Amino acid sequence: MSAIPFQGHRNFRIRLVLATLAGKPIKITKIRSDDLNPGLRDHEVSFLRLLEAVTNGSIIKISYTGTTIEYSPGIIIGGSLTHNCPPTKPVGYFIEPMLYLAPFSKTKFSIVFKGITSSKEDAGLEAIKWGLLPVMEKFGVREAALHTLKRGAPPNGGGEVHLKVDHLIPQPLTMHALEMPKIAAIRGVAYCTRVSPSIVNRMIDAARGVLRGVGVEVNITADVWRGENSGKSPGFGLTLVAESKKGWRFIAEDIGGPGEVPEDIGVKVAYELLEEISKSAVVGRNQLQLALCYMVIGKEDIGRLLLNKEQIDENMIYLLRDIKKLFGTEVYFKDDDNENCLVATVKGVGFTNSSKKIA
Amino acid sequence: MEQTNKAHRQSGERNTAKKKLHQGGxxxxxxxxxxxxxxxxxxxxxxxxxxKKLHVPMVDRTPDQDPPPVIVAVVGPPGTGKTTLIKSLIKRLAKTNLNDINGPVTLVSGKRRRLTIIEVGNDLNSMVDAAKIADLVLLMIDGNFGLEMETMEFLNVAQHHGMPRMLGVCTHLDLFKSQSTLRSSKKRLKTRFWTEVYQGAKLFYLSGVINGRYPDREILNLTRFISVMKFRPLKWRNEHPYMLADRVTDLTHPTLIEQNPNCDRKIAIYGYLHGTPMAQANARVHIAGVGDYTVHSAERLPDPCPTPYYEQKLEEIEREAAKAAAAAGEAVVKTKTRRKRLEDKQRIIYAPMSDVGGVLVDRDAVYIDMGETESFVPGEERGFGEKLVTGLQEVTKSMEEMFDEGPGLRLFSESKELGSKTLAPEDSDDEAGLLSELESEEEEEDDVARVNTGRTSMRQARVVGKPLNEEEDNDMDSDDFNDEEEESRAKTEVVDFGGQEELAYASDSDLGDDDFVGAATRLRGSAQRKWNLSKLIYTEGLEPGEALRKWKQEEEEEEENIEDDEDDFFQKKETAASNADLDTFVPFFDDLQTLKEKFTTEAIEALKSRFFAVSKKPSGEASDDEIFGDFEDLETGESKKETSSSDSDADSNADSDDFADFDAEEKKEEEEEEEEEVDQTLTVDEKRALNAKKKEKLRLQFEAEQGDTFGEDEGEYDTWYELQKAKMAKQLEINKAEFEAMDGSTRERIEGILAGSYVRLVFNDVPPEFIENFNPKYPVVIGGLLATEERFGYLNVRIRRHRWHKKILKSNDPLILSLGWRRFQTLPVYTTSDSRTRNRMLKYTPEHAYCTATLYGPLVSPNTTFCGFQVVANSDTTGSFRVAATGIVEDLNSSVEIVKKLKLVGYPYKVYKNTAFIKDMFSTSLEVAKFEGASIKTVSGVRGEIKRALSKPEGHYRATFEDKILLSDIVMLRTWYPVAVKKFYNPVSSLLLSDKADWKGMRLTGAIRAANAIATPSNPNSAYGKIERAERRFNPLRVPKAIQSDLPFKSQISAMKPQKKQSYMAKRAVVLGGDEKKARELLQKVATVRKLKDEKRKAKKGEKFQEKLKKMAKMADIRTEKEKERKKEFFAKEGKKRSMGSSEGNSEAFGKKRRAY
Structure with missing residues (x-):
């Protein structure tokens, strides 16, 4: 089988993950080839190592310059291991792709990730816990949990997180989400490590001030970490989750950077949550990738997902093209009654978890 | 006085309690x-x-609209009447006679059912392939023989590939002379068949052959039975697309074959698709007996054998179209009407490789059956046409050569010859033209049309970056845009979606306000064009940003971009993009200021439709207070106590929920009131209608609420089973509805090519042997591959030697597996699990038990069953049962952990108290170091441990034991040695051979040894012999006197003194005398007499027995003689019958009938 070619460093993780699920070898070329510092970054290499650890028989070839990699996937075996994440990326960067693989492995996933637990660009712990795991649950993965053992704010980290997925499923359920879910409550967590606990309350107040107008219950928990479990650096952040009664969630999160005021963070996250809600239908933009991939690897039936037209952005087009290259599946878009919305119709590829042992 | 009679009592009165009991119903x-x-x-x-009746609910993915034909495989040993049965069926169903049946025959058997009938030969490869695809198996059984070896083999193969429906057909019943034997053998056969298939399996009895066919009545019954038969979906076939090839053609360009007869071929395979839909592009398939291929192109063809039902539907569609056309005022095209009954005309037969009707036309070729007479024989031409053709056949020289030699070319027999001279100058010009090869096609056409007088105008060269023909480009590109997916990115940029005049402006877009743009639009003409989102997304060359812009119809930006593109085509790429992190989780948000501006109170109000609790009146501060009563003080009062806030939150949660409910309830009440008002004014019918409407609305609402769960709570369905069934049915409904909403090409792209459609699959690079040695008698099966099935790795399987296979299987001996679609030879290693701690290798499969095996090969998802054979070649078949093993895939992996027991033996050469020095176990101290601390054991069971290597004699070591060991003891170390499974995979490429039943792979170890006359190696140490142990004699323990006296009392050796006096018995001697002596003498005499008598009797008996033996021997001789005669007679007759029926090519291998167990 000849490797499927890809170019550039975009969607690096999802390409590798989808290749693993599809069982097809891929070749990614021109990874930051015209950059001053060409080739793979630390965290990408670290991710490759993680991928190698959770699979058996994978072959990864990285070119001398690091601008080309060839990956021929093996069988997902899972197991319990510890992964030390490099300081350039938080643990969320590594946990997120594991969510695609974990339910389809030979043995249960139980991975302890060590490193930074939050950043501005990548998934924070709460975003995974309250945003991505519920989406997986919708697809039939029930016993997935993320335990925060220690929090570690950037830049020094020192956090520790335990991802445990105890449910091995043959294939995801077929999704039919055509109703715009109504949001019943907005919840959230404001956390801080090694700073004054009042910072948390300032974030909460600011966020609540913005969200007062929407007229649903707003419940933001304060989560102050002290002592040795609070990592090596001071930091704070806020994650807001808008949840519907049927279990769909929208998330927005941010952390305090250097020189940022907690009130600003609170206000910003609250507005971003509103923006996210206004720009999405059933799932938010950051959950869309997971939802679509799970739909693609489903049974050979039609699954449907309501999308907001705003959700069709460049990232999504790149994702859909990657999916087509790897699985040969196209997503069909159908107009919905609601003129802002589209229905994405996906026929699953009939994937089955072939690595799981019988009886 | 009048007589008073007793009043008449009516008899019909029912007033008894008993009667009352019956009255209640x-x-x-x-x-x-x-x-x-x-x-x-x-x-x-x-x-x-x-x-017990229930089966695991499984989705049936065969389309119910136009299902593929049912594949009927006719299986049986040679001479059981397979061809006769097929001919009879064809005669019955299609009313035609086929003399030579080659390959599958497709027939219409009912309004909605077609049958594809194949005859299965008796080689294992055909049987295996047929078992994988057959929906129905007609198992031919010779009534005189019963179930034969081939039948049993097929049954066992079929069972492990998902047991299709089986129908037994018992033939040759006219050979029974007496009715009673016929009856009894029928009964015997039936019970035997039932044990093999299932209790109550249907067995048909066909009596003799009339006019080369079975009796019509019996065949009619059989066809009726087949045409109402229902089929259960089988797991493997429900997950894979597959196809039985109807026809195979070679599409390779003849010149390529001429240049190299052994070049790889391009072939087209035709047939009906079965199973799941096949991907339209680049589907990976396995052609059984050839190998894995990518489908180069898959194309749907019109159904050559449509069902009457399908035709009728087509008819209806046509009629609808005609009606619509008539309504529109167009001329009506007349269509012929068909009757609804199955006519003779509709009894279509399609057998492209057989000789139906004599002519066959299709896309690639036309085939004409000329019958017996030979045509186009030079010298014997019939007519002018033939002469022309034979004349052409005779030509040995090319045109050019003829020009060079002869006087010239004569186009017609009477015309003037054209000289070579006149052509010469033009020729050279032409050549130049050919060399340049850049001329457009129209030009070439022009050249041909005119007399070539050379070029008159500038040649139009095709330059990169500029369209060839301006005006053509403009009207072409806009509609061809979608077809350009495959073209390179550079190309699409050049083309720049030229039909901008056709690009639409959204009528409501605010961009249209721009006067300039509006004018431009008017200028260019404003035909609306809505971009297809899917097309935009999946156009590879199109940048996603561009695609989005097109979709959102933001023209003005685009124009700017195009201008930019033209100017800065070779601009340096920005490196900023490559620096950006393109693999993040957090989506793009506008900055805070923009967001703040966007979400004004009105915007939030608008967003409230997305939230549950929608406040009724426009909310001022006051209403806020009401709703969030608990929040108020917290927010204003600079909250400091975290716990209380969360508590109050919980309270407010309850509050708000209540409020929402109240709100909804209020609404409902209002509605109800309204309805009541309405009710009073309505009639009954109207009310009913209203009720029905309400119910429907409720149902829809319920469904919507249930969403993906379809009423998961079991209230609606009695059992879980019913619920699952309902779920599947609902999902199928959804699939159908969704697919039907798509247009044809989209549907095919997304769903794939449906089962039941007739397709032409083109394959590149197929070995030439496939075409050259093609024999339609062997089925060509094409099976779709899933992603896992293309990977290679180790399969852990549970395997068992078949109980009818005579030999046990040896590890690392080649085994041919039929797993998934593939047949391949591999080297399995048999293992067993040692109490789950390790997988220990076994040399041989255990008897009558499953063991595990690890083998290398293409991965197949777990839970797939398979069967294995040691040989498939008919020439190697010995006559015994060939299915060697059966099993199921348990687990896939990329590495193996199998160990083999290794016993290392050493000998003590110096023994101290608990310590001993051991030699001969290892050869170096390094080895010893590796095993330091390992536990060892002597033969007598004394346990010990390896301590340390000795420095001097290399490989010797010191060990300690729990007790002192003997110098004569043997010390053993039990360890485990890893075993590697050989990566051997040899696909059975039987279809490439000229003799397809004779594929030979790697030979078995035993076969190689036999061929080379190598004795089986045997270690003399491993041989069992009689163990002779010399009795060990130990000297008595003698303790020196000096020591004895010093021993403590407890250890004193106490021995009795030797007896000095004579004992009582020794002193007395007993002497017989008197009566006693006489009595003893008498008894002795009596005994002697009796013994003599007995001896005499025995001798006599022996004589008699000898006589009897002689008599019996004589009788036996006579009996065997008679038996021989009878056999001779029988086989003389039977042999004749068999030789008649040996039209099958494969029967030579089975010259002798092989009888099943």
Whole structure:
């Protein structure tokens, strides 16, 4: 089988993950080839190592310059291991792709990730816990949990997180989400490590001030970490989750950077949550990738997902093209009654978890 | 006085208690339980029976609209009447006679059913392939022989590939002379068949052959049975697309074959698709017996054998179209009407490789059957046409050569010859033209049309970056845009979606306000064009940003971009993009200021439709207070106590929920009131209609609420089974509805090519042997591959030697597996699990038990069953049962952990108290170091441990034991040695051979040894012999006197003194005398006499027995003689019959009938 070619460093993780699920070898070329510092970054290499650890028989070839990699996937075996994440990326960067693989492995996933637990660009712990795991649950993965053992704010980290997925499923359920879910409550967590606990309350107040107008219950928990479990650096952040009664969630999160005021963070996250809600239908933009991939690897039936037209952005087009290259599946878009919305119709590829042992 | 009679009592009065009991309709007493336990047991049994009927609910993915033909495989040993049966069926169903049946024959058998009938030869490869695809198997059984070896083999193969429906067909029943034997053998056969298939399996009996066919009545019954048969979906076939090839053609360009007869071929395979839909592009398939291929192109063709039902539907569609056309005022095209009954005309037969009707036309070729007479024989031409052709056949020189040699070319027999001279100058010009090869096609056409007088105008060269022909480009590109997916990015940029005049402006877009743009639009003409989102997304060359812009119809930006593109085509790429992190989780958000501006109170108000609690009146501060009463003080009062806030939050949660409910309820009440008002004014019918409407609305609402769960709570369905069934049905409904909403090409792209459609698959690079040695008698099966099935790795399988296979299987001996679509030879290693701690290698499969095996090969998802053979070649078949092993895939992996037991033996050469020095176990101290601390054991069972290597004699070591060991002891170390499974995979490429039944792979170890006359190696140490142990004699323990006296009392050796006096018995001697002596003498005499008598009797008996033996021997001789005669007679007759029926090519291998067990 000849490797499927890809170019550039975009969607690096999802390409590798989808290749693993599809069982097809891929070749990614021109990874930051015209950059001053060409080739793979630390965290990408670290991710490759993680991928190698959770699979058996994978072959990864990285070119001398690091601008080309060839990956021929093996069988997902899972197991319990510890992964030390490099300081350039938080643990969320590594946990997120594991969510695609974990339910389809030979043995249960139980991975302890060590490193930074939050950043501005990548998934924070709460975003995974309250945003991505519920989406997986919708697809039939029930016993997935993320335990925060220690929090570690950037830049020094020192956090520790335990991802445990105890449910091995043959294939995801077929999704039919055509109703715009109504949001019943907005919840959230404001956390801080090694700073004054009042910072948390300032974030909460600011966020609540913005969200007062929407007229649903707003419940933001304060989560102050002290002592040795609070990592090596001071930091704070806020994650807001808008949840519907049927279990769909929208998330927005941010952390305090250097020189940022907690009130600003609170206000910003609250507005971003509103923006996210206004720009999405059933799932938010950051959950869309997971939802679509799970739909693609489903049974050979039609699954449907309501999308907001705003959700069709460049990232999504790149994702859909990657999916087509790897699985040969196209997503069909159908107009919905609601003129802002589209229905994405996906026929699953009939994937089955072939690595799981019988009886 | 008048007589008073007793008043008449009516007989019909029912006033007794007993009668009253019967009046109520239900007689309770009659149905009372007599024996409750019995009832319970009966109920339990009914439940058991019902439960047994259930199968795991499985989605049936065959389309119900136009299902593929049912594949009927006719299987049986040679001479059982397979061809006769097929001919009879064809005659019955299609009313035609086929003399030479080659390959599958497709027939219409009913309004909605077609049959594809194949005859299965008796080589294992055909049987295996047929078992994988057949929906129905007609198992031909010779009534005189019963189930034969081939039948049993097929049954066992089929069982492990998902057991298709089986119908037994018993033939040759006219050979029975007496009715009673016929009856008894029928019964015997039936019970035997039932044990093999299932209790109650249908067995048909066909009596003799009339006019080369079976009796019509019996065949009619059989076809009726087939045409109402239902099929259950089989797991493997429900997950894969597959196809039985109807026809194979070679599409390779003849010149390529001429240049190299052994070049790889391009072939087209035709057939009906079965199973799941096949991907339209680049589907990976396995051609059984050839190999894995990518489908180069898959194309749907019109159905050559449509069902009457399908035709009728087409008809209806046509009629609708005609009606619509008539309504529109167009001329009506007349269509012929068909009757609804199955006519003779509709009894279509399609057998492209057989000789139906004599002519066959299709896309690639036309085939004409000329019959017996030979045509186009030079010298014997019939007519002018043939002469022309034979004349052409004779030509040995090319045109050019003829020009060079002869006087010139004569186009017609009477015309003037054209000289070579006149052509010469033009020729050279032409050549130049050919060389340049850049001329457009129209030009070439022009050149041909005119007399070539050379070029008159500038040649139009095709330059990169500029369209060839301006005006053509403009009207072409806009509609061809979608077809340009495959073209390179550079190309699409050049083309720049030229039909901008056709690009639409959204009528409501605010961009249209721009005067300039509006004018431009008017200028260019404003035909609306809505971009297809899917097309935009999946156009590879199109940048996603560009695609989005097109979709959102933001023209003005685009124009700017195009200008930019033209100017800065070779601009340096920005490196900023490559620096950006393109693999993040957090989506793009506008900055805070923009967001703040966007979400004004009105915007939030608008967003409230997305939230549950929508406040009724426009909310000022006051209403906020009402709703969030608890929040108020917290927000204003600079909250400091975290716990209280969360508590109050919980409260408010409850509050808000209540509020929402109240709100909804209020609404509902209002509605109800309205309805009531309406009710009073309505008639009954209207009310009913309204009620129905309401119900429907409720149902829809319920469904919507349930969403993906379809009423998961089991209230609606009695059992889980029913619920699952309902779920599947609903999902199928959704699939159907969704697919039907798509247009044809989209549907095919997304769903794939449906089962039941007739397709032409083109393959590149197929070995030439496939075409050259093609034999339609062997089925060509094409099976779709899933992603896992293309990977290679180790399969852990549970395997068992078939109990009818005569030999046990040896590890690392090649085994041919039929797993998935593939047949391949591999080297399995048999293992067993040692109490789950390790997988220990076994040399041989255990008897009558499953073991695990690890083998290398293409991965197949777990839970797939398979069967294995040692040989498939008919020439190597010995006559015994060929299915060697059966099993199921348990697990896939990329590495293996199998160990083999290794016993290392050493000898003590110096023994101290608990320590001993051991030699001969290892050769170096390094080895010893590796095993330091390992436990060892002597033969006598004394346990010990390896301590340390000795420095001096290399490989010797010191060990300690729990007790002192003997110098004569043997010390053993038990370890485990890893075993590697050889990566050997040899696909059975039987279809490439000229003799397809004779594929030979790697030979078995035993076969190689036999061929080379190598004795089986045997270690003399491993041989069992009689163990002779010399009795060990130990000297008595002698303790020196000096020591003895010093011993403590406890250890004193106490021995008795030797006896000095004579004992009582020794002192006395007993002497017989008197009566006693006489009596003894007498008894002795009597005994002697009796013994003599007995001896005499025995001798006599022996004589008699010898005589009897002689007599018996004589009788036996006579019997064997008779037996021989009878056999001779029987086989003389039978042999004749068999030689008649040996039209099958494969029967030579089975010259002798092989009888099943």
């Amino acid at each position: 239900h007689n309770a007493k009659a149905f009372a339980f007599n024996a409750p336990m019995k009832l319970q047991r009966a109920a339990m049994r009914t439940n058991d029976v019902n439960e």
